Amino acid sequence: MRKSMVAGNWKMHGAHESAVQLVKAILQGSERSDNAEAVICPPFVYLADIARLLKGSDLVLGAQDVCAEDNGAFTGEVSGSMLFDVGCRYVIVGHSERRSLFGENDAMVARKFMATQRAGLVPILCVGETLDQRQNGETQAVIMRQLKAVLDAAGIHSFEQAIVAYEPVWAIGTGKTATPSQAQEVHALIRACICAGDARIGAAIRLLYGGSVKASNAADLFQMPDIDGGLVGGASLEAHEFLAICEAVG
Numbered sequence: 001m002r003k004s005m006v007a008g009n010w011k012m013h014g015a016h017e018s019a020v021q022l023v024k025a026i027l028q029g030s031e032r033s034d035n036a037e038a039v040i041c042p043p044f045v046y047l048a049d050i051a052r053l054l055k056g057s058d059l060v061l062g063a064q065d066v067c068a069e070d071n072g073a074f075t076g077e078v079s080g081s082m083l084f085d086v087g088c089r090y091v092i093v094g095h096s097e098r099r100s101l102f103g104e105n106d107a108m109v110a111r112k113f114m115a116t117q118r119a120g121l122v123p124i125l126c127v128g129e130t131l132d133q134r135q136n137g138e139t140q141a142v143i144m145r146q147l148k149a150v151l152d153a154a155g156i157h158s159f160e161q162a163i164v165a166y167e168p169v170w171a172i173g174t175g176k177t178a179t180p181s182q183a184q185e186v187h188a189l190i191r192a193c194i195c196a197g198d199a200r201i202g203a204a205i206r207l208l209y210g211g212s213v214k215a216s217n218a219a220d221l222f223q224m225p226d227i228d229g230g231l232v233g234g235a236s237l238e239a240h241e242f243l244a245i246c247e248a249v250g
């Protein structure tokens, strides 16, 4: 049985004090079931402090991005081994904001995916279509292109230690959520594509849905057979919402 997961992407929100308060409130929240993993992905500069707060808890730390290189003269960048050092276990790779605002193409996303794994971290690979692409009937082609770019570069076996998040761009931060059946259709496609490379890896990989997930819609999404949890932006900034989403997945 696949362990479910809820990952909170805090993006560039908050400040040191609010980050600490948010973590403390999440830690004080209700117990999560053993079958669900909760991950928080704060901004880089708060990771080390938050890692100290998480010690001994079952809440896991992730980062929002990583450098494609392992070390060297890359001013402003943060490597996978640095993230591992401070206590991260997951890295979000290829978020649509990185793709659209910071020019990350499929090749760069694949390099970041591999850099994440070289550092012993697990990538949460984001894929998703824009509204125009969906309206033009290109959803399947876009998702397959984004996924295959990583499969071709990293190989099917790399997906043994990876998570894929389907995040329709039109649903991120918009309040418009994909319906459970729209999301399930794409999740089934992603799983079939990975199964085509290796049936065991395809059956075991965890697939998250992201795009305006809230406590009020989480249970309906998570009951779909190929949705193993959520990648949550806005709602992860409120402890009670995040905890309620974690409960819905458990």
Ligand code: PEP
Pocket (backbone or CB within 6 Å): 009, 011, 095, 167, 171, 172, 173, 174, 175, 210, 211, 212, 213, 231, 232, 233, 234, 235
């Ligand atoms: C995200 O940032 O990955 C995301 C899904 O955001 P939101 O939940 O706010 O739509």
